[in-house]
Amino acid sequence: MAGVNKVILVGNLGKDPEVRHLEGGVSVAHFTLATNDYYKDKQGNRVERTEWHNISAWRGLADMADKFLKKGQQVYIEGKLRTRQYQDKDQQTRYITEIIADEISMLGGRPQGTGAAGSDANGQAAAEPQQTFRHEPELDKLPF
Template sequence: MASVNKVILIGNLGKDPEVRHLEGGVAVARFPIATSETFKDKNGERQERTEWHNIVLWRGLAEVAEKYLRKGQSVFIEGKIRTNSYQDKEGVQRYSTEIVADNMTMLSAREGGNGGSGSFQGSAPSQSSGQASSGQGSAAASGKGNASAFQNDEPDDLPF
């Protein structure tokens, strides 16, 4: 039977994206987003629970995040969950869970702009090789009723 690994989140950035460029110029961006839910406890008092998610973007998505995303902005993330294991300095086995995004939509208005949002898609690296592949993902941007596509290597031509 087939399985599905799909995550959809809408939240706010906890800090500006940290972007690194790997061998071959492949960009990777990492940042946390917070999602919150409210509920009433058994005493009828309203409670709020915030969950933090570590987001990873590759290639063109990482470059868009570097240029346009800032702490506090709202973002829609679609991707898959991935758990990594490692040993810390004391030799203890640790785990980290992250969301590898293949779709991102900026929900907050741009700073200095007159509103709008953008939607971007990209591709994550192959998990079997352990290294980022050099293929380019596709990206699409939309704003104010018209949509146009651009290549990931030219994020300056965003129409919003």
């Protein structure tokens, strides 16, 4: 039986996506996502812990991220966990663990400060329909 590598996250973007265009026209977007966890310490105080996740989106999903995602926005991400290594400027081997996104859904309204089109008369974020984008496998790379 094959293993399962699936990650599901709901959190807020820590920064706008940074998009690069590689050889052959392939685009990749990188951004961070913050998820919050709450627990009570020994004194009974509620403590919030924030975990930061590195997210990568490829091809059409990267283009969508570049066009629609903004810092602070709440999103749902489905993908797989991947660890890769690289050499830093001092030739030290470094490792990074990231989520390779297969699906991104925008939740709630636009983030604060996106202009009049995203706010109602009271300055509250206007609700928008949820939009979901998926990375579709390329037909020439299917296993059959």
